[in-house]
Amino acid sequence: MNYNEEVNNYDVNFEGIEEGYFLVGLLSAFNNLYQTTADAAIKEISWKQMFSLICINMCKVAPSINELADIMESSHQNVKQILLKLEKKGFIYFETDEKDKRKQRIYIADRAEKFFEELGDTGNRFMSSIFADIPTEQLQVTIKTIAHMEQNLKKMRGKKNESISDIQE
Numbered sequence: 729m730n731y732n733e734e735v736n737n738y739d740v741n742f743e744g745i746e747e748g749y750f751l752v753g754l755l756s757a758f759n760n761l762y763q764t765t766a767d768a769a770i771k772e773i774s775w776k777q778m779f780s781l782i783c784i785n786m787c788k789v790a791p792s793i794n795e796l797a798d799i800m801e802s803s804h805q806n807v808k809q810i811l812l813k814l815e816k817k818g819f820i821y822f823e824t825d826e827k828d829k830r831k832q833r834i835y836i837a838d839r840a841e842k843f844f845e846e847l848g849d850t851g852n853r854f855m856s857s858i859f860a861d862i863p864t865e866q867l868q869v870t871i872k873t874i875a876h877m878e879q880n881l882k883k884m885r886g887k888k889n890e891s892i893s894d895i896q897e
């Protein structure tokens with residue numbers, strides 16, 4: 729596979745890079761590009777804040793900070809900082825858990841609901857533009873591949889006392 733052709737970039741020499749390394753680099757670069765593009769499109773809140781709201785909305789029960797951090801695959805500290813900014817803007821609020829007073833549950837505020845209404849179909853058009861001309865079969869293979877990679881990473885993370893040099897094939 730000619731990586732330069734695939735990414736339409738001839739300023740960098742990708743020759744000799746193994747597929748896995750290229751894919752991880754491509755995913756990292758895509759994440760940066762997606763975040764900056766989404767930040768510019770959304771304007772009022774950052775993509776990370778938007779992603780937090782989406783994750784909260786998808787929960788069947790209002791999540792705690794730790795539960796949301798697990799869903800987002802992020803640290804408690806990073807998620808807490810995002811949530812504090814959203815709370816300051818009036819997009820979310822916290823309530824003490826009825827069963828466990830040590831936990832705070834995160835709820836979507838009316839301001840966020842209004843924001844999503846104002847956003848309207850913009851998000852759908854944004855996503856449609858990203859996936860234009862990509863067949864469903866390719867998307868499904870990509871989803872399966874990334875989900876498998878995610879599971880492999882979670883297995884590695886579960887071995888907390890190992891360093892990268894300790895990982896065996």
